Amino acid sequence: MxxxxxxxxxxxxxxxxxxxxxxxxxxxxxxxxxxxxxxxxxxxxxxxxxxxxxxxxxxxxxxxxxxxxxxxxxxxxxxxxxxxxxxPTERLVLGELLDRRVRLVESGEEVTVLDVSVQQLPARRDWEIDRVYVRKGKAGTFRRAKGETLTVEWSAVTGFTLEEQGQGAESLLATFEQLRAADLANVLHHLSAKRRIEVAAALDDDRLADVLEELPEDDQIEILGKLKEERAADVLEAMDPDDAADLLAELPEEEQEKLLELMQPEEAADVRRLMAYEERTAGGLMTTEPIVLQPDATVADALARVRNPDLSPALAAQVYVCRPPDQTPTGKYLGTIHFQRLLRDPPFTLVGTMLDKDLQTLSPDTSLPEVTSFFATYDMVAAPVVDDSGSLLGAVTVDDVLDHLLPDDWRETEFHAAEVNPVHE
Known part of the structure; x- marks a missing residue:
């Protein structure tokens, strides 16, 4: 250039x-x-x-x-x-330099780094960081008040090489705001342990819950253990019950019980119920929050529920119809309706008249190999889990099946690819 x-x-x-x-x-x-x-x-x-x-x-x-x-x-x-x-001598610009507290050389005033700029040197292919965009004001005031901002030469600030405790994360998170939860989880996984905790602490409960579900087990435990117990319970409530149950199962029993006691009773009850099943069974794999409707609901009602953006594609692929009460685990299961069928019928059609009653159900103790065969045989993305009394307990989705079929460390490994040259000279 x-x-x-x-x-x-x-x-x-x-x-x-x-x-x-x-x-x-x-x-x-x-x-x-x-x-x-x-x-x-x-x-x-x-x-x-x-x-x-x-x-x-x-x-x-x-x-x-x-x-x-x-x-x-x-x-x-x-x-x-x-x-x-x-x-050891390298620094990640986004991960480590943004949100640092440094000082202006001239005045000694402490400022927060919001951004840095890079530029290619004239007549060379070398690049360097030349300027720093900073905000004046005390740390932690980012959301309450905006102090004066200014762009200064790199030489006008000092303190980048010092170890900092309690570094913020607002600017870093702003750069990754549009990332999917799985991609943000990958970013967090590759940060230092210190920076990973700081970034996790800056996320709101719902976003952190989504990211935790995508992180390797060790990272999940590390982050949850660094949160205050009340907040850890709030984050667990925001997670899908099956993911929360899997995470809690990795903690000591005393810690499990303490967090469950801090959760809302209804949320804790779902998680306790899932933890009672063996991990590699339909009961251990299922979610307790599928879309459940009563038979007098209409197609329009069903489609409105399916449109919920918080639902995964697998959960939104079909609805389950039960006699009242229309919630797990007490509703009596009547049948399933696939999303495609909902699109083919008029909005006023009652869901009780269009059930797929031929689809077999899974019992909570169905083993993982049997669940896998069931999904492959019937080309399913989700399946109902029903107990001996005919009550709908939940639904198993294909993403949960894949999570348990892949190696334990699949989130930390990638597809193999041929290596070309040495790492970086």
Whole structure:
């Protein structure tokens, strides 16, 4: 790229698509890697952390970046697909520099880093962090009041190399606001333990619950253990009951009981019920919150329930009809209606007249292999779980089946890919 390259603020690079010279997308930018230098010299930007479609995070040296423009990064096409591993002398720009408290050299005033900018050096392929966008004011005032903001030269601030406790996360989260829960979970997993806890603490309960469901087990336990007990209980309530039950099952019994006591009684009752079943059975896999309707409900009622954006696609694929009460585990199961059938009938049609009564049900003690065979045989994405008395206990969804069929560490591994060159020179 020629000299005079425009200044780029790193928050604008988050989630930017990365393309090879042929226009094929190879991944998305998840962070930038910099090398802090002695004194007030601007840090060298070493490269980008790029997440491939397989969720593998690799290092892309800046020497292999031929263009950054219009929301895209263009590479030379030569990629090293070995997993990125951060070196002790390197800093993740988004993950570690944003939200830091530093000081203005001239006045000694403490400020918060909101963003930094990078620029390519004239007549060279080297890049460096040249400016820092900061906000004046006390830490923790981000949501209550906006202090004065200003952009200063890198040499005008000091304190980036100091260890900081209680670093905020608002600016970092703003850069990842549009990420799906699974992608944000992948970002958290690759942060340092300290930074991971700080970011988790800054998420609201619902967002943190969604992210926890996508994290590896060790990360889940680590984060939950660092939250205050009252908040940990609130987050567990916001999780799907089956995921909350799986997480609690990994904790010591005394801690399980303490958190269950702090949860709302109804939410805790669902989780306790799920924890009573063996893990690799239909009862252990199911969710207690499928869409349940009474037989005098209409197609319009059913479609309104299906439209709930908080439902997973698998849960929204069908509804279950029961005699009152229309909730698990006491409603008497009558039958299932698939989403496609709901689309074919008039809105005023009663759901009790259009049941699929031929679909077999699962008992709560059905083993995982039997559940898997059931889904494969009938091409199902969800199935009802019914006890001996005919009461609907819940529903097993295909995503929960896959979670238990894949290796325990599947969230931490990626599809194998050929490795090209050494990691990063």
């Amino acid at each position: 020629a000299s005079g390259t425009p200044r780029i603020f790193v928050s604008h690079l988050s989630d930017t698509a990365v393309f090879d010279p042929n226009g094929d997308q190879v991944g998305r930018v998840r962070d930038l890697v910099a090398n802090l230098r002695v004194g007030n010299r601007p840090p060298t930007l070493l490269g980008l952390v790029v997440e491939l479609s397989t969720r593998r995070r690799i290092f892309l040296p800046m020497t292999r970046v031929t263009g950054i423009q219009a929301g895209q990064v263009i590479t030379t096409g030569v990629l090293n697909v070995r997993r990125f591993e951060q070196r």
